[in-house]
Amino acid sequence: MNTESEPILPSPVLDYLKQLHEAHASLAEGKVATYIPELAKADPDWFGICLVTANGAIYETGDSRQPFTIQSISKPFIYGLALEDNGRDLVQQKVGVEPTGDAFNSISLDPATGRPRNPMINAGAIAAAGLIAGKTPQTRLKRVMETFGLYAGRALCLDEIVCQSESETGHRNRAIGHMLRNFDVLTSDPMPTVELYFKQCSISVTCRDLGVMAATLANRGVNPVTGKQAIRGEYVESVLSVMESCGMYDYAGEWSYKVGMPAKSGVAGGIIAVLPGQLGIGVFSPPLDARGNSVRGIRVCQELSRHLDLHLFNCPSVGKFTIRLKVTAAEFNSSRVRTPAESQILRESGEGIKVYQLQGNLSFTTTEVVVRDVFETAQPVSHLVLDFKRVLSINESACRLLYEVVRKLAELGKPVLFAHADGTPLLRRYMKVKLGRRFEELFRSFEDLDPAMEWCENRLLDASLPRRLMDREPALDRYAIVIIQQLLTHRSYQRGETVIRAGDEAREIFFIKRGNVSVTVSLPSGLQRRLATFSAGMSFGEMAVVDGAPRSARVVADSDLECDLLTIEDVGRLGKTHPGIKIKFLENLCFGFCRKLRKANCQLSVLE
């Protein structure tokens, strides 16, 4: 909603589609289909363009809301439904997948088996319609309408007049139906199936609908506008394959060469084109060329492909940026605050803990990059952490590669940790099946990178004896300790108790005698994010005391906690009573800040 005075900027994508529309609106070639009277009534000037991205952005111009009948564009969607109902093997027994190179109205049955050559010609489409599950013609039609509604993202209805017209003039299709029955491709009375075919062709759609339907195929079967699944992802490749090789009849080769997107046209003037993973296009303009394809539709798709570089085979390499970040514990650590001695161990030996932050879609190619990097540099690695926070999807071949990583590193006694793997449940299922009884032991899954890092760091520190190295922090002398101890107030907290609330006025510095605390902030999502964990011998709460700002985060006792508190007033008073001790105290504070600042700067340089 634009409530400000500044105008909303029109999208350059929409601008471009409008120019394209304008440039082709005057194109006068082609003839409106006349084989049924209803189609002949179409206005040859109708012309709509709609582009929908696989992320759900819709750009439409011209007569993009003008209803017309879907006609042959129904074929790939019906084929997809037949695949879902019967599986690939059975469907292939009934309908082939070879292009015929023939015209759109050719019958093209295999002379020996009677199997239609492919599902994009009428015979194959009728055979596919015959494979749709349902006890009665009504239930079958209902399923068809529901499925098409999922693709379009709205309930669609039949154009009854066109449907009747189709039925009255559909002698050729009835002949096909009987031929298919003759060859047992259809196994019962073929007429209800032919009628279903007439109906599927008479579904009323708009150019916008076609764009969304195409984008649903581009988005692996999930309508990108509604988020609903219209077809199982595994069958999308088969639907697009037959569109690619047979969708444009005897123009398929040239279309593939010049446009390079699986497509399907309809005799009412619609065309859909799909760029898998990226976008769908719907164009509508009734005048057709001699091959039965919309003249403006073809021209617009060619221009779109050329101008927007949409050709399927015109794609740069993937995989180069699956690894978003690669760090080790020598340069990047968990938020658990370490003693100077521990920090030194991590700095010196932390390169054995290796973190890969992955991103995007994990497939064979993108995951191979990660696995290769891991294996080529596996020798100094003692712990491998794979952070899935920014992984969008994973497929089975990627799971297999990662399983092999877990298995092979386990053989060398090197643990593999996964952070944020909950977003990709396939990985967990795959690992569970493959790892069997060793699943709990070997599939180490952490909610976040931070606890995964901490787990690795703790293991490294436990293995690094002696832990106690010389700390370089300037120590307070005994007299100073006695003086300061007199000022301290003891306080105990139970596990889970809040020690500091965000927004509180800052009044004290806390010295931990026993137990741990964690500093957390609430994220907009409602989740808590841990900023730091402090343990015995450390202090917290200094910053707010120094700059007087209210407490910026919450501090909670992770365990039963014993603290000594030093108030801001006592610190102030110390300057008057024991200035030398106050100087030591402030020097200590400065030293602590420097350590934290150096660590923060180091982590920043790693992340930038």
Added chain:
Amino acid sequence: MNTESEPILPSPVLDYLKQLHEAHASLAEGKVATYIPELAKADPDWFGICLVTANGAIYETGDSRQPFTIQSISKPFIYGLALEDNGRDLVQQKVGVEPTGDAFNSISLDPATGRPRNPMINAGAIAAAGLIAGKTPQTRLKRVMETFGLYAGRALCLDEIVCQSESETGHRNRAIGHMLRNFDVLTSDPMPTVELYFKQCSISVTCRDLGVMAATLANRGVNPVTGKQAIRGEYVESVLSVMESCGMYDYAGEWSYKVGMPAKSGVAGGIIAVLPGQLGIGVFSPPLDARGNSVRGIRVCQELSRHLDLHLFNCPSVGKFTIRLKVTAAEFNSSRVRTPAESQILRESGEGIKVYQLQGNLSFTTTEVVVRDVFETAQPVSHLVLDFKRVLSINESACRLLYEVVRKLAELGKPVLFAHADGTPLLRRYMKVKLGRRFEELFRSFEDLDPAMEWCENRLLDASLPRRLMDREPALDRYAIVIIQQLLTHRSYQRGETVIRAGDEAREIFFIKRGNVSVTVSLPSGLQRRLATFSAGMSFGEMAVVDGAPRSARVVADSDLECDLLTIEDVGRLGKTHPGIKIKFLENLCFGFCRKLRKANCQLSVLE
């Protein structure tokens, strides 16, 4: 090199290829080609598999180094060379792009024009060979051999015996040559062209070569192993298109359905398959099926496609992660250190400066995501920064969208800044052409995000008057200033002079009276990275003084510089002579550290 005791881990990808090889080695179907005696000598047990990623990783197993003749697999590469020499239009006049659905040895000329239907059948391949530029047969052959060498990444040679055999038995191909001459598809004596065709078919390759050649097509024409361009990227889509629709003859539809990768087979038993942007596959096994395709080759490609999810149309959505990071100057700033007052302005009004850190390949689809986000939220934006540091490639349609962003925001008086755009020279060229005289003014290109941010911040601060808000830093009282001033030593530096060297012992704190300094570190690349810039009224060098560590970075005078220096010894002495002043001084130090720490923590939380 493995010099440690631990074994190098074998890659799971190679393990998998070995299993695949083992599973199909015993497959006894098919017959070795016998139409020329030399081919009949092939061992039917020869069997190699090679997979090469578009990033240049090579996995090979079995007889992957066994030489054999390339045969029909030469056709797509020759077609590509013909396209480079003549352009698409001229080539299409001579050779069509429609599949025939016919068998591999069909002649398939268009009955009217004599134009071969496509370049994957012999007639079309001979026509394509006739289009290769060169004055003499020798120069043409030389170019062919050089081009194939670029694809394979090594010099290839002819198998002279096979070549002679081909020539002796090639009557059918001579007949085709004369037919093509008859239709003026070939315009001079056809025999040298037919001989060139025999030679191209007799090029000796290995399965590994085929894998690399296929990967070169997958990598937009750049050999991923050598980095050399074998064919201009713009023609790769056309080569792959004809492979997709015609590469497997009358098996094309089923191949496309089951394997889903553009492919080409040869009668010596080779097959290549290309998954654009991802990988190439080479398989070699001489026994052929009735269609002339390697039996094991087809089976291996089907299995690879199924197991590794390589089907062309089985791809998840792209574009969702083009925006790596989106921040504003309210939460993330340049390394120029600001006064507390300036920092406050940036915190409060910085959300107008919007930074998009982009990544990956910028195409229409991936860039649309960015443009949409910019335009939907453009209203509060005063400055837009696009950081290209992690952009791998850009194409023209992405340039067009970004140009529109620059143009439209310029109309509203909002500058658009580009950081790291030097890695994508196409963008600069595109902008130069489109922006014309306004190029210098509107295409604001910065080496790095940091100076781009600083430029925006400076503009925002300059516009935000009054600049001087109350600073909350605890001031030193007049007496303290007098005392400390007595301890200071004045020092001047010229512009460009080094003030502090990394590794130096830390002896002083610097107070800037006039001028600016920058703190920089040397990156492994040899470039300097700026960590901070300080200006008059600020101090630097405190940290090393506090913790006694050697200087960690270099400090250089950005301008002529006047500084006051306070030595570590004087600070120490101050505690004895004027403890109250030392306390104030340390409190000031603490306060400054807190500010820096808060800023660092804020930036860290944004980046993580």
